[in-house]
Each structure stands twice: as structure tokens, then as C-alpha cells.
Amino acid sequence: MNDHPDSESTAQESSVPIAAPIIEARNIVKRFGGAVAVDDVGIAVPPGEIHGLVGENGAGKSTLMRVLAGILVPDNGSVMVDGVRLEPGSTRAALEAGISLVHQELSLVPEMTVAENILLGSTPTRAGLINTRELKQIAAAALEEIGVSVDLDEPIVRLSVALRQFVEIARAIARNPRVLILDEPTATLTPAETDYLLDMLQRLAERGLAIIYISHRIPEIFRICDRVTVLRDGRLVDTADVAATTPQQVVDNMVGRELKVDLETRREATAPGEVVLSARGVTAKGVNGIDLDVRAGEIVGLGGLVGAGRTEFVRAMIGADIKSAGRVTITVNGREKRLSSYRSAVHNGVAYIPEERRTDGLALTMSVADNIALSNRHELSRFAVLLRGKIAKFARSLADTVGLRPPEIRREAGDFSGGNQQKIVLAKWLGRKPSAIVLDEPTRGVDVGAKVEIHRLIRDLALDGTAVLVVSSDLPELLELSDVIHVVRDGRIVGTLPGDVADEKSVMTLASGGTGLIGA
Amino acid sequence: MAGKPPSAVDTRAQVDSDLGIEKREFRLLEWMADRGIFVFTTALVLVAALFIDGFASLANITDVFNRAAPIGIVAVGMTFVVISANYLDLSVVAQVATAAVVLIAVSNASSIPAAMALAFLIALAYGLVNGVAVGVFKANAVIVTLSTTFIGLGILRWLTGGSIYFGPPEGPIRSFGTTKIGPFPLSMIVLVLITIALSLVLTRTNFGFLVKSYGSNREATRLAGVNTAWVVVGAFILSALGAMLGGFVLAAFSNTAVSAMSTGFDFRALAAIIVGGTSVFGGKGSVMRTLLGVVFVSVLTNIMVLSGLGFGYQQMAIGALIVAAVSVDSLARKAAVT
Numbered sequence: 082m083n084d085h086p087d088s089e090s091t092a093q094e095s096s097v098p099i100a101a102p103i104i105e106a107r108n109i110v111k112r113f114g115g116a117v118a119v120d121d122v123g124i125a126v127p128p129g130e131i132h133g134l135v136g137e138n139g140a141g142k143s144t145l146m147r148v149l150a151g152i153l154v155p156d157n158g159s160v161m162v163d164g165v166r167l168e169p170g171s172t173r174a175a176l177e178a179g180i181s182l183v184h185q186e187l188s189l190v191p192e193m194t195v196a197e198n199i200l201l202g203s204t205p206t207r208a209g210l211i212n213t214r215e216l217k218q219i220a221a222a223a224l225e226e227i228g229v230s231v232d233l234d235e236p237i238v239r240l241s242v243a244l245r246q247f248v249e250i251a252r253a254i255a256r257n258p259r260v261l262i263l264d265e266p267t268a269t270l271t272p273a274e275t276d277y278l279l280d281m282l283q284r285l286a287e288r289g290l291a292i293i294y295i296s297h298r299i300p301e302i303f304r305i306c307d308r309v310t311v312l313r314d315g316r317l318v319d320t321a322d323v324a325a326t327t328p329q330q331v332v333d334n335m336v337g338r339e340l341k342v343d344l345e346t347r348r349e350a351t352a353p354g355e356v357v358l359s360a361r362g363v364t365a366k367g368v369n370g371i372d373l374d375v376r377a378g379e380i381v382g383l384g385g386l387v388g389a390g391r392t393e394f395v396r397a398m399i400g401a402d403i404k405s406a407g408r409v410t411i412t413v414n415g416r417e418k419r420l421s422s423y424r425s426a427v428h429n430g431v432a433y434i435p436e437e438r439r440t441d442g443l444a445l446t447m448s449v450a451d452n453i454a455l456s457n458r459h460e461l462s463r464f465a466v467l468l469r470g471k472i473a474k475f476a477r478s479l480a481d482t483v484g485l486r487p488p489e490i491r492r493e494a495g496d497f498s499g500g501n502q503q504k505i506v507l508a509k510w511l512g513r514k515p516s517a518i519v520l521d522e523p524t525r526g527v528d529v530g531a532k533v534e535i536h537r538l539i540r541d542l543a544l545d546g547t548a549v550l551v552v553s554s555d556l557p558e559l560l561e562l563s564d565v566i567h568v569v570r571d572g573r574i575v576g577t578l579p580g581d582v583a584d585e586k587s588v589m590t591l592a593s594g595g596t597g598l599i600g601a
Numbered sequence: 602m603a604g605k606p607p608s609a610v611d612t613r614a615q616v617d618s619d620l621g622i623e624k625r626e627f628r629l630l631e632w633m634a635d636r637g638i639f640v641f642t643t644a645l646v647l648v649a650a651l652f653i654d655g656f657a658s659l660a661n662i663t664d665v666f667n668r669a670a671p672i673g674i675v676a677v678g679m680t681f682v683v684i685s686a687n688y689l690d691l692s693v694v695a696q697v698a699t700a701a702v703v704l705i706a707v708s709n710a711s712s713i714p715a716a717m718a719l720a721f722l723i724a725l726a727y728g729l730v731n732g733v734a735v736g737v738f739k740a741n742a743v744i745v746t747l748s749t750t751f752i753g754l755g756i757l758r759w760l761t762g763g764s765i766y767f768g769p770p771e772g773p774i775r776s777f778g779t780t781k782i783g784p785f786p787l788s789m790i791v792l793v794l795i796t797i798a799l800s801l802v803l804t805r806t807n808f809g810f811l812v813k814s815y816g817s818n819r820e821a822t823r824l825a826g827v828n829t830a831w832v833v834v835g836a837f838i839l840s841a842l843g844a845m846l847g848g849f850v851l852a853a854f855s856n857t858a859v860s861a862m863s864t865g866f867d868f869r870a871l872a873a874i875i876v877g878g879t880s881v882f883g884g885k886g887s888v889m890r891t892l893l894g895v896v897f898v899s900v901l902t903n904i905m906v907l908s909g910l911g912f913g914y915q916q917m918a919i920g921a922l923i924v925a926a927v928s929v930d931s932l933a934r935k936a937a938v939t
């Protein structure tokens with residue numbers, strides 16, 4: 082189990098917390114049907130500790146945390162708070178004991194206001210009526226605590242994804258937790274916002290909270306965590322002092338083998354072909370006239386802060402949302418066609434990977450095979466009749482391409498872990514050999530190994546001559562993939578950086594209002 | 602191995618016994634939503650055959666089938682609307698009555714083919730109006746179909762003045778309504794054939810697949826490049842065609858037609874659909890199981906009639922059945938989501 086005999090003794094001594102743990106889970110086992118998602122795992126976190134939890138997609142991290150928060154009933158094992166055993170599967174008991182969970186997937190009610198969402202489920206009432214004044218006071222206090230200013234009466238739908246994430250955290254804070262669990266909170270955040278969040282967590286820990294922190298970004302773990310627990314295939318591999326281990330060792334433990342990837346490799350820039358996707362003067366809500374060309378075989382990156390209007394732009398460009406002005410064309414085999422609607426875009430070979438996998442990307446109650454068939458139905462049917470055999474074969478090979486785990490195409494999409502759901506969204510469009518592909522946050526929530534695979538898939542698409550447009554808040558990813566990066570601010574392109582010149586600093590300077598190499 | 606918390610106390614046995622109930626409850630719900638209808642229907646028929654006087658007679662079974670067929674045909678068509686996550690098509694009440702009146706009245710005045718052709722056009726109109734309002738203008742299906750029911754019944758009463766139409770004592774309509782093969786009236790055979798056909802449409806065709814997918818997640822379906830308005834219109838047209846055939850069969854059975862003859866068809870059909878296990882949340886369901894649901898609801902009604910319970914009791918039972926089935930559906934869904 083432990084491949085590092087020299088580290089064993091140190092890990093063993095240091096991993097026993099000095100203070101008594103607030104929360105301790107023992108021998109947790111959770112099965113779904115026949116499959117074991119969490120297999121005899123224990124975790125203990127004392128006050129003031131930030132405890133990292135890492136593992137590949139489907140390792141069982143979210144499942145374990147849902148057991149801790151009383152959402153899932155474990156098949157075995159118990160959760161103790163201050164040494165007292167919690168009633169299993171009771172969210173109420175968990176809340177009362179002070180356990181607050183920030184879910185991996187946003188769980189706010191879009192139509193309700195910020196204040197209402199923060200107090201959802203614990204709404205203050207007087208004589209059975211909602212006490213609006215108190216509601217706002219508590220919500221305001223929670224937001225102030227995390228130092229985020231947002232209008233309390235604003236409905237959630239009008240907020241950026243990053244702000245929604247902070248509202249989600251404010252909601253956890255409003256419950257006065259003693260144990261705060263965050264499941265991949267930074268997946269939707271830019272570096273600056275991530276910095277902010279990590280500092281905030283450290284402040285909360287100093288005040289004596291026990292924090293469990295899940296992330297696929299190993300540097301974050303090493304920056305704020307005191308100890309780190311690694312899960313693999315539902316089993317506990319190691320709990321170690323962060324000071325006594327290395328990022329390489331953590332990653333090796335995660336994948337169970339040595340992962341040899343040079344994370345900084347940039348691909349050889351190929352000679353770009355003809356312009357495939359061309360946008361002129363695209364204007365929409367949050368988008369103020371953007372011109373953009375993507376050539377065959379080229380990977381164009383869109384950088385910028387969350388809320389800069391990148392998602393709005395790509396959606397308006399391909400017609401997924403309404404645009405108020407602008408002309409978008411696609412050129413395939415020398416023939417230029419105007420994209421008049423989203424369907425015409427899809428028909429002409431545009432593939433779109435949306436930012437929100439659960440609301441826009443997947444039919445969660447349908448199988449993986451059916452989700453894949455949905456976007457490939459013309460190839461997979463004859464005379465309007467579905468070819469079931471062909472669908473299964475097609476889906477199996479795509480599941481294989483993206484490395485779906487477990488590789489069961491008959492399972493419902495909703496039963497897969499977050500990162501694996503993202504792989505299904507990708508698989509939906511990879512089988513079509515698109516002439517242009519637009520990817521919005523393609524690797525959000527995806528583990529290190531799978532990320533490398535997805536990057537390879539994106540590069541292969543470009544090598545095959547697909548025009549690729551990537552929106553990503555993951556700056557290293559953007560720098561690694563893009564041949565050219567356009568930085569967007571306030572719905573405009575404020576600068577363009579060739580891929581070999583761009584670095585984190587130049588992109589961030591532009592994104593936040595400085596000047597770039599070209600344009601301003 | 603390093604860092605594993607010392608497992609001093611083995612809480613295993615204690616935990617297992619604690620969780621027994623909860624686990625069973627969860628499984629039972631899923632099982633009920635999934636397979637309950639097979640067992641319940643079989644059990645109900647067995648109980649009825651053993652304990653209810655007169656149930657197992659040939660005449661009674663034929664009667665059950667005769668009453669089940671029109672509602673069943675309506676229900677299998679409406680199943681598509683439910684799977685598309687548009688709740689239900691209330692306007693089947695108006696559609697069934699209209700088709701029945703048109704069949705009898707127009708064939709009296711002119712010919713059966715002319716009557717059927719007119720009824721077909723009316724069904725298409727219903728399907729299009731409902732489908733376009735819901736699919737294109739994104740109006741709420743319950744409100745739209747409630748309104749088209751009012752409009753449709755209004756027109757029908759205005760044109761007929763509420764009078765009853767009688768078919769000729771001899772003729773194709775009458776003989777269709779009275780012919781039997783064994784205990785099976787022709788109408789039941791029509792129901793089975795339509796169920797098989799629609800089941801193939803749902804499970805094998807592109808269209809049926811899109812109805813399911815739309816019901817599961819309409820935005821993801823739209824972003825796959827699907828013309829979603831067309832999917833909704835298609836579902837409502839199938840529902841309208843089912844209601845039309847249901848109206849024909851109903852008229853043939855009694856050889857009469859009147860605008861008030863289809864009262865309660867909406868909720869009876871809905872009861873059959875959701876008791877069959879099609880989810881009111883959309884995205885999941887089956888036409889075959891609706892057929893089982895129809896048998897269940899019809900046998901239950903028949904048992905109450907044979908036991909001398911009046912119409913009020915029947916209505917209460919159908920209402921209770923819907924509430925129970927919808928609750929099981931919601932609970933099972935919630936259990937599956939967490």
C-alpha cells in the first residue's frame with residue numbers, strides 16, 4: 082500500500098492529530114448497487130486544521146463527504162462529532178452538530194434572491210411568517226464574514242458562476258458551522274478568486290473551524306492544507322502531513338502508478354489553415370461587439386475574469402442564445418455559410434461543450450449511451466429508426482476514448498462522479514469529427530490524469546483540422562493549449578497574445594485592466 | 602496504512618441493525634416505482650377472481666375490456682405528453698367527445714370515411730394548437746390544454762345543442778362495437794395493437810427517443826441541435842390521435858354519442874399512466890406499462906362496481922390512486938438523486 086518506506090514513519094507519527102478531532106469518521110463503507118464507492122475509509126479533523134482530500138474522478142470523495150453531511154446512509158461505519166455518534170443519514174443531525182457542506186455542483190435556487198438562498202432551509206420565522214428583516218441581517222452578516230459584496234435582493238440567475246459559488250459558501254457559513262466541507266469550490270474560479278477563497282479558508286481555520294477541502298489542483302492543497310488524505314478506488318491510500326510529503330508523491334498515490342506527464346508541454350504550432358469560424362460585431366447581453374476568427378487546426382483561447390462575457394459571447398456566436406447584432410459564418414470545404422440559428426450551427430458541424438454540465442450538458446436520467454446518441458442521432462439511425470447495436474458500439478468506443486470510469490454505458494449519467502460526467506459531455510461531441518468546436522471550461526472538475534487525456538483529445542482534434550475555441554478560467558490550461566489567446570473584459574476583446582508569448586502575468590494584466598502586446 | 606484512524610471500537614453490528622429499516626424503505630420505493638405495477642395488477646386480478654362474486658364470468662371480463670379500451674387508447678397516446686415532462690393533456694376530454702359525435706353524426710349525414718377524415722383533421726388541429734402553444738410559445742401544458750378543453754367543449758355543445766346522436770341499429774359501427782373474439786371485444790384488440798405500435802415508436806424511433814430526452818433535460822436536448830418545438834408538437838399530435846381513436850371506440854361500443862360522454866377521461870388516463878410507472882417528472886416511462894396501468898385501474902373500478910360502491914367511491918379511489926402513485930414517484934426520484 083505504501084510505496085515510500087522512508088516516509089512511512091514520519092507520516093504515521095505526524096498524521097495523528099494533536100488536538101482531539103471535532104469530526105471523526107470511522108470505517109465508512111458505501112455501496113451503490115453492487116459497486117463499492119467508499120470502502121472502509123476513516124478521516125479525523127481537529128479544530129483549526131484544513132484537511133485536503135484528493136483522488137481521481139470517481140475515487141469516492143464526494144460520496145464520503147455526503148455521508149459526513151448525513152445525505153447518504155453508509156452501509157457501515159459511523160460519523161462522530163466530539164466523540165458522539167451522529168444519527169446516520171440525517172442531514173438535520175449533521176447540521177445541528179455543525180457540519181456544513183458546500184456541494185460540488187451548485188445547489189442554489191436560481192429564481193430566488195441571494196438572501197433567500199443563503200437562508201434556504203433555515204429561514205428565520207416569526208409566528209410562522211418569514212421574517213424578512215432578520216433574514217437579510219443574517220445573510221448580510223454571512224456575506225460580510227467572507228468579504229463578498231453582492232446585492233441581497235438580486236436573483237441568483239443574474240449572478241456570475243463565481244459569485245454563485247461565494248453565495249454557496251456564505252450559505253454554509255450562515256449556519257455557524259464547526260466543520261466546513263468544500264467539494265471542489267475552486268473549479269469555477271479564476272486564479273484571483275481562488276487566491277481570495279484560499280486566504281479566507283485560512284482565516285476561518287485560525288478561528289478554530291475544522292475544514293475539509295477537496296480539489297484536483299494539487300498546488301492549492303500544498304498551499305493551505307495541514308494534512309492530506311488520498312483516496313483511490315474508494316479506499317484510503319494515505320493520510321500524510323503536507324509538510325512531510327511532495328506533490329509528486331500525492332499524485333502517485335492518487336493514480337497508483339507513476340504519472341509521467343510534463344504538465345507544461347506546449348504543442349508544436351501547426352500551420353493554421355483557412356478561417357473556419359468567423360464572427361463580426363457579435364453583440365448580446367454582456368457582449369459589446371466582438372470580432373474573432375478561428376482557423377482550421379488552430380486552438381484559440383478566450384481568457385479573462387469570470388463574468389467578463391466569454392460564455393455569453395460564445396453562446397451568442399453559435400446561436401445558443403440570442404444576439405442583438407453581428408454576423409457569424411462557418412466555412413467548410415471552401416463554402417461559406419451564415420449561421421442563422423443554433424441548429425444551423427450544429428448542422429454545419431459546430432460542436433459546443435457548455436459550461437454547466439448538469440443543466441445544459443446531460444440528460445441525467447438517461448444512460449451514457451443515450452446521451453451520446455442524442456447528439457449523433459443522424460449517424461446512429463436509419464429511416465428514423467434507432468440502430469441500438471450501432472449506438473452501443475459507438476458509445477463504448479467513445480467512453481473508452483475519454484476514459485470513463487466505470488466504463489458502463491448503460492448506467493444513468495446522473496450516477497457518475499462529477500469529473501466523469503464532464504467526460505460524458507465531451508464524448509457526446511467527439512464522435513462527430515466537428516469542423517469547429519467550442520469548449521467552455523472543458524476540464525472543470527476533472528482529475529489530473531484525465532485532464533492530460535482531454536488536452537490530448539483537444540490537440541488531436543486540432544491536428545485533424547478542427548477549428549478549436551476554448552474558454553477557460555484555468556490559466557495554465559489556457560496557456561498550454563492555445564495558439565493565440567484573446568483576453569476579454571467587459572464584453573470586449575481587450576488584447577490578443579500569441580501563444581508562445583503569453584504568460585500568466587500578461588493575461589492577468591489584460592484581464593484586469595492593464596494593456597497587452599497588441600490592441601488595448 | 603499510515604494515517605488510518607485507529608478503529609478501536611467496532612461499530613459494525615450496531616450500525617447495521619440501525620440502518621436496516623432505512624435501507625429497506627429506500628429499496629422498496631425504487632422497486633415500487635419500477636416494478637410494482639406488475640405485481641399489483643396480478644395481485645388485484647387474483648384477489649378479484651377469488652373473492653368478488655361475478656368477476657370471473659365471461660360477460661364481466663368482456664365488460665371490463667369494453668370499458669378499458671377507450672381509456673386505454675387515450676392513455677397510451679397521452680403517455681408521450683407525460684414523458685415529455687408536460688404533465689398531461691387535459692383536452693382529451695373534449696377530443697374524445699368530439700371524435701365520437703363526429704363519427705356518429707357525420708356518418709349518419711354522409712359516410713363513415715367522411716366522418717373519420719373530418720375527425721382526423723380535428724385531431725390534427727388539437728395536436729397542433731396544443732403543441733405549438735406549449736412547444737413554441739413555452740406555455741404551461743396544464744393551462745393550455747385546460748383552455749382548449751373549454752374551447753373544444755364549448756364549440757361542440759354549441760353545434761350539437763347537447764343532443765344525443767344514435768347510430769343506425771345495423772352497420773359497420775354497430776358491428777365493430779359488438780364483435781368479440783373469445784372474451785376480447787374488437788376494441789381491446791385495437792388497444793393492444795396501438796400499444797404495440799406506440800411502444801415501438803417510443804423505444805425504437807428517433808422521435809420517441811427525443812421525446813424521452815426532451816423530458817429528461819430540454820436544454821441539453823436543444824443544445825444537441827434538436828428542433829424541440831417539433832418534438833412537443835409531435836407528442837401532442839400522438840395524444841390527439843389516441844383521443845380520436847378512443848372516441849371512435851367509445852362511440853362504437855354504445856352506438857351513441859353525446860358531448861358529455863367523456864367526463865373523467867383525463868384523470869382516468871393519467872391514473873393509468875402514472876400507476877403504470879411513467880414519471881410525472883418526464884424522461885422516463887413506457888407505453889406497455891401504461892397498458893398494465895389501464896388494466897389495473899379498470900379492474901379496480903370493476904371491483905367497486907361489483908361490490909355495489911357508487912360513482913363517488915370510484916372517483917375517490919382514482920383520486921387517491923393518483924396521489925399515491927405520484928408520491929411514490931417523487932420519493933423514489935428523491936431517493937435516487939441524493
Ligand SMILES: Nc1ncnc2c1ncn2[C@@H]1O[C@H](COP(=O)(O)OP(=O)(O)OP(=O)(O)O)[C@@H](O)[C@H]1O
Nearest residue numbers: 113118138139140141142143144496497498499500
Ligand atoms: N447516486 C449514485 N448511484 C450510483 N453510483 C454512484 C452514485 N453516486 C456516486 N456513484 C459512484 O460512486 C463512485 C464515487 O463517486 P464520487 O462522486 O464520490 O467520486 P468523486 O471522488 O467525488 O469524483 P469527482 O472527482 O469526479 O467528483 C463513482 O464510481 C460513482 O460512479
Ligand SMILES: [Mg+2]
Nearest residue numbers: 143185498499
Ligand atoms: Mg466529486
